[in-house]
Every structure is written in C-alpha cells, then in structure tokens.
Amino acid sequence: MTETFYKQDAIIVAEKLLGKILFRIFDDGSVSKYIITETEAYLGEEDEACHAHKGRTARTEIMYSEGGKVYVYLIYGMYWMLNVVTGEVNNPQAVLIRGVDNIIGSGKVGRELKIDKTFYGEDLLTSKRIFIENAPSTKEFYTAPRVGIDYASPKWRDKNWRFTLKINPLFEQTIK
Secondary structure, three states: OOHHHHOOOHHHHHHHOOOOEEEEEOOOOOEEEEEEEEEEEEEOOOOOOOHHHHOOOOOOHHHHOOOOEEEEEEEOOOEEEEEEEEOOOOOOEEEEEEEEOOEEOHHHHHHHHOOOHHHOOOEOOOOOOEEEEOOOOOOOEEEEOOOOOOOOOHHHHOOOOEEEEOOOHHHHHHHO
16 A cells, blocks of 8 residues: 555545555564455544544544554554554544444454554554555445544435445455
8 A cells, every 4th residue: 555545535545445455464474464444534623523523632533643654543442443543633533434344343453453442643655553455345335434433413414425345255265
C-alpha cells in the first residue's frame, strides 16, 4: 500500500480495502495473513457516528493525522477495535476493520490479531508488526448500514457505509 492510498476519503478506502491482505507479525515471530472481508467508513466531525464528531480529544488525536496510521480503542472493557486512519491531516476519518477471512465482528478481529493499546498510532507503511498489502482487486461486495451506532441520527445511522466482500473461493485460493 502507498501513502497516497491512505490519504483518500474513508468511503473510498473502506471499499478498496476489501480483498487486501492484512499481515500480522506476532511477538513470537510467527506471521499470519488475512483477507479483509468487511469494513465500515467513518467520515469526520460531521459524521455523528464517528468518534471525531465531538471534536479533537486524547482518544481521537490520531484520527487528525495523515492517513495510514492505526486508530485503536477499547469497547466493553475487553475488545480492541482496529481502524485505519484515512484522509489528509486535520480531516479525521477512519475505516473500521469488521471482518477478516472467516472472522466476522470487529471485536473478534481485534482478539484474533492480538490488538492492544500499543498499536495506537502505528504507521501501516513502516510497521514491523502490522501492515496491509495489495491483492487482486475485487468489485463484488455488498453495502449495508453500519452497526452499533444507534446513538447517531437516522441521517448518519442509515448510510450504507459498511462494505462486505462477496467471497469467491477461487479468489481466496490465489491469495493463501
């Protein structure tokens, strides 16, 4: 992936991340790779479902940096959510990774990847423990409203900014 890729709008990146390969190098040196199968886009301070909606805070600070950084946060005191910061500096956007391979659900993804607070601010272009690489492009995906954002008004809650890859077994075999 390139710096330019991550500087795009979150909606574009959320779609384009589908089918890409997420690499995770664990502390013991083992390497796992996963096909990104589901994402959600969060589009800045105007988006009532985005954490940056309430402005710049210690929690959201990394979202105000240039695209390509990792934004993580803890929910329910036990699940770390993995997000990719997108866009330009001071334009806080992010893409939540909701599914990889057969793992559906952002909490399950964080657990599988052993994500924790130390990933906050990690640079996906230079990291030695997590990064994303290109794969054959795919155009087949579903869109749906984002989940878990009942606090947002219908205008934002009902946007079809969740992207789910239509899995093609032949495509999956070419990547593994």
